[in-house]
Amino acid sequence: MSDLTPIIVGVGEASERIDAPGYQALSPVDLAAAAARAALDDALSVAALAPHLDVVAGIPQFEISGPQAVAPFGRADNFPRAVAQRIGADPARAILEPVGGQGPQHLVNEFAQAIAKGETGMALFFGSEAISTVRHLMSQGEKRDWNESVGGQMENRGYGLDGLVTMDLAGHGARTPIQLYAMFENARRAKTGLDREAYALEMGRLFAPFTEVAHGNPHAMSQEVFDAQGLATVTPKNRIVADPFPRRMVARDQANQGAAVLMTSVGKARELGIPEDKWIYLHGGADVAERTPIERQDLAAYPAAAIAAKAALERAGVTAADIAVFDLYSCFPIAVTTVRDDLGIAADDPRPLTVTGGLPFFGGAGNNYSMHAIASMVRALRARPGDYGFVGANGGFLSKYSTGVYSTRPATWKGFESKGLQAEINAWPKPVIAEAPTTGTVVTYTIDYGREAPHGVLVCADAAGNRFVAMTEAGPDDIAGQMIAGEPLGATVQVRQDERGRNVVTAFAPKP
Incomplete structure (x- = not known):
């Protein structure tokens, strides 16, 4: 030695x-x-x-x-x-x-x-x-x-x-860890094929044993033990912060x-x-x-x-x-x-x-x-x-x-x-970014509940497979509300470019 x-x-x-x-x-x-x-x-x-x-x-x-x-x-x-x-x-x-x-x-x-x-x-x-x-x-x-x-x-x-992050995402409203990680998480949910409720339980099953370890750690800030259901279920004390995360699922x-x-x-x-x-x-x-x-x-x-x-x-x-x-x-x-x-x-x-x-x-x-x-x-x-x-x-x-x-x-x-x-x-290849897209399919998304009104950010692919980021705006169409009510993954969206060049969703159609 x-x-x-x-x-x-x-x-x-x-x-x-x-x-x-x-x-x-x-x-x-x-x-x-x-x-x-x-x-x-x-x-x-x-x-x-x-x-x-x-x-x-x-x-x-x-x-x-x-x-x-x-x-x-x-x-x-x-x-x-x-x-x-x-x-x-x-x-x-x-x-x-x-x-x-x-x-x-x-x-x-x-x-x-x-x-x-x-x-x-x-x-x-x-x-x-x-x-x-x-x-x-x-x-x-x-x-x-x-x-x-x-x-x-x-x-x-x-x-x-x-x-760490580019204006493609930040300019459309995804600039914090909760927002970005929520988009990664929903991309994984798309791969699993699970609906929102089933995926929330899967996240709960992952983290439930963590709470048991924290319970025995004198330096832990929270020593309360939860089962998967307790972590996954949205309640006033476990409010949704960004789809798919309730508060207890985040740092x-x-x-x-x-x-x-x-x-x-x-x-x-x-x-x-x-x-x-x-x-x-x-x-x-x-x-x-x-x-x-x-x-x-x-x-x-x-x-x-x-x-x-x-x-x-x-x-x-x-x-x-x-x-x-x-x-x-x-x-x-x-x-x-x-x-x-x-x-x-x-x-x-x-x-x-x-x-x-x-x-x-x-x-x-x-x-x-x-x-x-x-x-x-x-x-x-x-x-x-x-x-x-x-x-x-x-x-x-x-x-x-x-x-x-x-x-x-x-x-x-x-x-x-x-x-x-x-x-x-x-050296890994990069996806192609679409310029001035008009329609696309949702690859992943999040809905941020931390504002006065829920705000959606989506990553989509056009017909050629090129990628673009889009966002919802408050208005009579209430696209974010439609995303909450329906399944965003795989949905078809129509977008327009606003005065800042951002892609704004004008129509949302969940996958049949």
Whole structure:
């Protein structure tokens, strides 16, 4: 075993619920710092390890995840170093990772390589969200000052928003995760041939076991257990947000959570006296990016994630059948089912697909959810020596996927890179976009209920198979109402172009 073999040696989490005793309304920096201390103490101690950190990397909060984003209570000008100061560390290098849920796993993959090359000795990754606290305090008319002027070096890697979505979709009203994922989900429903009610139950059967895992997780924001019917049935407490998603089927953004992961080398761990029963090896990984949604041949599939998952398993020398525990990113059901199905995992496979409880129940801690997944995976594998675990981390609109295969089982470091995988993805053919269409057949759609009146967004194909996006408008024809009453999938639509060049549905005829 080379002294430069990379390993995870410590993980930590912190959380608070607004209705829990001892609630402190911690800021994002304070939550991340609490998780960072827990990770160092998990490995050995803060005092023993903080001076040895040469890299700290932070995952950005949602409230600083875009050029127009505004943090209601202010922010630290250097989030990674603000956290480092709280644990008594002064690393040579601080990084703010790009936006996206793939970030935590990407950092593990990146710095495993850097540690193996001798470029990094010890690295700490962390992130946090205090969305629930912000909303709670604002609803009470309270305000906090979370501004910090820290200064110092920081490598800001940007927002990472390029290529996530195009004006084809955004201009027609599909620009949020709920809207885009709903369209992916309905494309999958078209493939299954299920009606709305049956498909809702299928999504409920997927997520019901997740609620049981969340029930036993002390850091979960919701610990209520639901069966499939309870998740699928629309009620005042489980309102429909965007067809086909009731509220309980989507990531829970009201969370106060922080998580951290500590990495070093085998040699450094031995030098510092970190016990071997803490060590977790990364056996394989991959990092890829999909094209924009409108440029994908199949809106029901996530082939880039499949490539990344299979590459990580192959590099680890195992198959999906050898994995004991999974955590598949679960912001929406489609993010789980695409990867599950591509890996050949049956819907009734008893192996858990989450170690946290998943984003709708454990909590969707912004871009940092998968840091919690890795932390939970590390603890699960320490309790199952020799078993393998798989983490799949998703970002954007099924846009970016990072994977990792973990075990306590020692692994000779072989290294890996994903450039060849990305070149393959980039070479895939793209659908042809129709210009000035007049009629088409609905390939997928969603109906957004978050406005004053329901709003439909549709992806259609013309007679030649060319793709176009269309939208409904409020008016006497009430096309959105017709979509609610009838089956949109396979329906025939007529469209016109408005003054902005958008395709507006003027007639809707469900498939006989």
